[in-house]
Amino acid sequence: MAQKELGVAVVGAGRIGTLRARLAAKHPCVGFLAVSDLDPARARALAEQTGADFHCGNNFEIIERPEVNAVFVSTPEGEHAAPVRRALELGKPVLVEKPIALSLDDADDILATLKATKGKLRIGYSRRFKECFLRAKEQMIHGRLGKVTGGLARVYNSRAQTFAILKRDPHATPVLDVLTYYVDLMCWFLEGNAPVEVVARGQTGIFKEAGYDTHDVTWAILTFADGAVVNLGISYALPARFPTQGQSDRVELLGTEGTMLIDDDHKDHLLFSEKGIPHPYVPGHQIEMAFLGSNTAGDWALGDFWGPLGNETRAWLDHLVTGNPTAHTTPEQARVNLETTIAIERAIATGKAVRLPLET
Ligand SMILES: NC(=O)c1ccc[n+]([C@@H]2O[C@H](COP(=O)([O-])OP(=O)(O)OC[C@H]3O[C@@H](n4cnc5c(N)ncnc54)[C@H](O)[C@@H]3O)[C@@H](O)[C@H]2O)c1
Numbered sequence: 542m543a544q545k546e547l548g549v550a551v552v553g554a555g556r557i558g559t560l561r562a563r564l565a566a567k568h569p570c571v572g573f574l575a576v577s578d579l580d581p582a583r584a585r586a587l588a589e590q591t592g593a594d595f596h597c598g599n600n601f602e603i604i605e606r607p608e609v610n611a612v613f614v615s616t617p618e619g620e621h622a623a624p625v626r627r628a629l630e631l632g633k634p635v636l637v638e639k640p641i642a643l644s645l646d647d648a649d650d651i652l653a654t655l656k657a658t659k660g661k662l663r664i665g666y667s668r669r670f671k672e673c674f675l676r677a678k679e680q681m682i683h684g685r686l687g688k689v690t691g692g693l694a695r696v697y698n699s700r701a702q703t704f705a706i707l708k709r710d711p712h713a714t715p716v717l718d719v720l721t722y723y724v725d726l727m728c729w730f731l732e733g734n735a736p737v738e739v740v741a742r743g744q745t746g747i748f749k750e751a752g753y754d755t756h757d758v759t760w761a762i763l764t765f766a767d768g769a770v771v772n773l774g775i776s777y778a779l780p781a782r783f784p785t786q787g788q789s790d791r792v793e794l795l796g797t798e799g800t801m802l803i804d805d806d807h808k809d810h811l812l813f814s815e816k817g818i819p820h821p822y823v824p825g826h827q828i829e830m831a832f833l834g835s836n837t838a839g840d841w842a843l844g845d846f847w848g849p850l851g852n853e854t855r856a857w858l859d860h861l862v863t864g865n866p867t868a869h870t871t872p873e874q875a876r877v878n879l880e881t882t883i884a885i886e887r888a889i890a891t892g893k894a895v896r897l898p899l900e901t
Contacts, residue, residue, distance in 0.1 A: 544570065545569075545570060545571060545572025545573075546570055546572065546610075546862065547565075547568070547570045547571045547572065547573075547610060547611050547858060547861060547862065548571075548572065548573035548574075548575075548606070548608035548609045548610050548611065549562075549565040549571050549573065549574050549575070549609065549611050549612075549613065549858075550574075550575045550576070550577070550603040550604050550606065550609045550611070550612045550613070550628075550633075551565065551574070551575070551576045551577075551587075551603075551612075551613045551615060552576075552577050552578075552600045552603065552604065552612065552613065552614045552615060552616055552624045553577075553578060553614065553615035553616035553617070553620075554576050554577070554578035554580075554583040554584050554586070554587040554615075555578070555583070555615065555617075556822060556838075557615045557638055557665075557838065557850070558576070558578070558587070558613065558615030558616075559587055559590070560838055560846060560850055560851075560854070561613040561615055561636075561850075561854055562574065562576050562587055562590075562591045562593065562613075563590070563591055563846065564846060564850075564851060564854040564855065565591075565613070565854070565858065566591040566592060566593070567845070568855065568858045570858060570862050571858065572608075573594050573595075573606075573608040573609065574591060574592075574593040574594055574595075575593060575594060575595040575596065575597075575603040575606055575608075575609060576588050576591070576593050576595075576596045576603065577596065577597055577598065577599060577600045577602065577603045578598065579598065579616075580598070581596075581597060581598030584596040584597060584598060594608075600616075600623070600624045600627070601624075601627050604624060604627050604628050604631065604633065605627075605631065609633060610633055610634070610861075611633065611634055611636075611858070611861055612624070612628040612633050612634070612635045612636075613635075613636050613637075613854075614628070614635060614636070614637040614638065615638050616638075617709050617710045617713070618638075618640060618642070618643050618709075618710050618712070618713040618717070618718060619642070619643045619647075619710050619712060619713070621637050621638065621641065621642055621647070621651075622642055622647040622650055622651055625637050625651050625654075625662065626650065626651060626654045628660075629651075629654045629655055629658045629660040629662065630654065630658060632658065632660060633660075634660065634661035634662070634861060635660070635661070635662045635663070636662075636663050636664075636665055636854075636857045636869065637662065637663075637664055637665065638664075638665045639664050639665050639666050639667075639721055639722065639725070639870070639875065639878075640664075640717060640718065640721050640875065640878065640879050640882070641664050641872065641875040641876065641878075641879055642879065643710070643712050643713065643717060643879075645876075645879065645880060645883065645899070648875070648876050648879055649876075651872065652872055652873075652876060655872055662872050663857060663867070663869035663870060663871065663872075664869070664870040664871075664872065664874075664875040665850075665853060665869075665870075666721075666722055666725045666726075666869075666870040666875070666878075667722075667837070667838065667849040667850045667852075667853040668722040668723070668725065668726055668837075668849060669725070669726065669729060669849075669853070669868055669869070669870065670849040670850070670852035670853040670856065670868070671805070671848070671849040671852075672852075673803050673805055674726055674792070674803070675868070677730065677792070677794070677801055677803060678729060678730060678868070680799075680801060681730045681731075681732075681794075685796075685798070685799045685801075686794055686795075686796025686797075686798060686799035686800065686801060687796040687797035687798030687799060688767075688796055688797045688798075689730070689731055689734075689769050689794055689795065689796045690768075690769055690770075690795055690796060690797060691769055691770040691771055691772075691795050692727065692730075692769075692771045692772070692792070692793050692794040692795055693771065693772040693773070693774070693791070693792070693793045694723035694726060694727055694771070694772075694773055694774075694790065694791070694792045694793075695723075695772075695773070695774035695775065695790065695791055696719060696720065696722075696723060696774070696775050696777075696788050696789065696790040696791075697775075697776050697777070697779055697783075697785060697788075697789045697790070697806075698719070698776075698777045698779060698783075698785050698787060698788055698789065699777075699779045699780060699781050699782070699783040699785055700747060700748075700777065700778045700779060700780065700781050701781040701782075701820060701823045701826050702777070702786075702787070702820075702822050702823055703715060703748070703777040703778065704751070705822060705823050706718055707748070707753050707755070711753055711754070714753075714754075714755040714756075714886065715755060715756070715759065715775050715776075715777040716755075716756075716759055716775060716882050716885050716886055717879070717882045717883070717886070719775060719777060719788070720759065720761075720773060720774075720775045720882060720885070721878050721879070721882050722788075723773055723775075723790070723792070724736075724763070724773065724877075724878045724881045724882060725870055725874065725875075725878045726792065727763070727771050727773070728874060728877060728878065728881075729870075729874070730794060731765055731769060731771075734765045734766050734767050734769065735765065735766050735877065735897070736763050736764070736765055736766075736877070736881050736897050737764055737765060737766050737896065737897050738763070738764040738894055738895065738896055738897060739761055739762070739763055739764075739881065739884040739885050739887075739888045739894065739895045739897065740761065740762050740888055740893075740894045740895075741759060741760065741761035741762070741885045741886075741888035741889045742759075742760055742761075742889060743756030743757075743758060743759040743760075743889040744756055744757055744758045745757060746758075746778060747778055748778065756889065757776060757778035758774075758775075758776045758778065759774065759775050759776075759885065759889065760772065760773075760774045761773045761774070761885045761888065763881065773885070781826070782828045782829070783828075784811070784828060784830045784831050784832045784835075785807070785832050785835045786820060786821055786822070786828075786831055786832065786833075786835045786836045787821070787822065787835045787836040787837035787838070788805075788835060788837050789805070789806040789807055789808075789832060789835055790805045790806065791803065791804055791805060791806060792805065806832070806835075807832035807833065807834045807835040808832060810832065810833040810834050811830060811831070811832065811833070812830065812831045812833050813829060813830045814829060815829065817829060818830075818831045821836045821838075821840070822836070822837075834848075836848070837849070837850075838850035838851075839851050839852075853869070856868070856869070857869060880897060880898060880899055881897060883899065884897055884899060887899075
């Protein structure tokens with residue numbers, strides 16, 4: 542029988558913190574659960590929903606609880622650094638949501654604490670835990686494509702979700718907040734082959750009109766150390782009632798001895814309902830047609846949560862108990878992802894190629 546050896550703290554009781562806490566509460570090795578939020582009422586509501594043992598409005602209080610030996614940091618993008626550092630200082634392993642931070646200074650502070658404490662930190666790039674991408678990584682490990690010469694990854698979503706993200710943090714642009722998943726995937730697939738240069742263009746439109754300093758469409762070309770060229774693109778500005786409920790994407794890898802095409806648009810699973818379909822991320826938003834399976838985190842079905850974020854959460858808790866190797870993004874990889882997305886935005890702003898690593 543499993544021993545309940547994990548005590549879990551979930552910092553941030555929003556959409557993703559709620560999923561982490563609900564999944565942790567169901568994990569057979571979790572014997573203690575605590576949740577916090579800047580808004581104590583949210584922490585209380587999540588504690589009631591999950592049967593958590595403790596809740597409060599002070600992040601450090603839950604991290605410092607003696608029963609806690611694993612910490613999820615699910616705060617907004619610009620609020621990751623302080624709770625991550627506190628947990629590491631106390632020697633507690635952390636899974637923090639992507640991106641590791643919104644600035645390289647914050648990321649470097651986290652990395653410095655990690656080095657000083659010799660702690661354990663992973664970053665929640667849950668696309669890695671989508672089955673099509675796990676399968677793709679397996680084929681890359683077997684070398685079935687030969688030498689990869691290039692590829693592409695592009696992702697689309699409706700503007701309904703983007704406005705919800707920008708409202709939370711106007712600096713969490715589609716490139717820093719979402720294209721980062723595809724930078725992560727490409728760097729993971731091409732592991733050992735670092736990105737060295739970015740050229741990019743972006744076009745403004747509805748987001749700029751609404752007062753946000755970001756683009757409706759971004760296209761970038763990333764060159765890797767061995768010369769491989771990868772096209773990365775994002776538009777999170779599709780009409781609000783477009784059927785994608787998270788991410789419609791396409792990932793292609795081209796090699797000297799093979800090709801891999803991953804159609805992850807989700808046009809193969811349509812739901813139409815005259816009664817309306819609630820959006821999984823944007824409260825109060827309804828659509829009549831949905832690409833089922835496009836919700837980034839995954840989906841509830843039969844009382845359990847299935848999909849990338851479910852796999853990722855369970856895999857991290859399992860990893861803590863078993864000590865087995867895991868595919869979660871490392872802090873060094875997350876820093877490369879952040880640096881590369883910052884370079885993409887810099888390349889758009891200057892119209893020039895930007896070399897990586899960035900000069901500080
Ligand atoms: N892996 C995925 O599938 C996925 C999907 C969406 C978002 N995310 C990431 O998850 C993180 C959170 O996103 P979300 O959608 O849950 O946001 P959200 O806005 O739904 O929730 C954030 C919560 O944090 C609370 N909060 C704000 N500042 C805080 C602080 N300093 N301390 C404690 N609580 C604080 C807010 O009150 C809110 O309850 C982000 O980093 C985001 O990029 C991951």
